[in-house]
Amino acid sequence: MLNRQVFLVVAWVFLLALTVACATEEGPIGAEVAHGQIVGTDGATIGDFTFTQGVGGLLLYVEVEGLTPGGHGIHLHSIGACSPDFKASAGHIDTVDKPHGLLNPDGVHDGDLPNIYAAADGTAKAEIFTTLVELETLLDDDGSAVVIHAQPDDHVTQPIGGAGDRVGCGVIEKS
Structure with a gap:
């Protein structure tokens, strides 16, 4: 015995x-993973992120510094490019032709995510889970980007929820 x-x-x-x-x-063995570095408006790296594809959705882990304290909109943009003003990343991913905003009564588009919040020292860490998009979509021919805005997203106002200027951008790359 x-x-x-x-x-x-x-x-x-x-x-x-x-x-x-x-x-x-x-990520767990067998899971699809993508990652990237976030650059600020001056071109310096201010953070990084990792996406892990799960059975029920996509998990984003983001860590960033140098933000103003408080809320910041964070969205998935349709082109994997970050020019100095981050406009090359185009608009939010929207494969379903819906309006912007997680709280919009007419629906949401794929690139909508909850806000992240920076502490008094300007750092933010967040885990965000979304069922609106899959890693395969983010890694299409023209790629995709994670964009952080200067202000929080109100999740209703068009086209970006009043989130203001783009202050951080990172191209999503397959790991």
């Missing part, structure tokens, strides 16, 4: 170690 218990404990420890060894920093 004792030998069987020892065997079960050893087997359990082995399986646990194997599970940990198979996971990566970028």
Whole structure:
């Protein structure tokens, strides 16, 4: 009986170690992952992000610094390009031809995400889950970008929820 218990404990420890060894920093084994660096208006890197595709949706982890304290709109833009003013990233991803805003009664488009909030020191960390878009869409022929705005998104006002200027941008790249 004792030998069987020892065997079960050893087997359990082995399986646990194997599970940990198979996971990566970028996501669980087998999961599609993408990443990128966020640059500020001066071209300096101010943060990074990682997308992990799950069965039920897409998980975005973002970490950024140098923001003004408070809320900031964050959206998925339709072109994977970040020029100095970030206009090359075009508008929000909208494959469903819906208006902007998570709270819009007429629906939402794919690039809408909840706001992120910067602390008094200008840093923000967030995990955002969305079912509105998949990684495959973000990695299409012209790519996609994560764009951070100067103000919070009110999730209704057109076209960007009153979120103001673009203050950060990152091209989404397959890991």
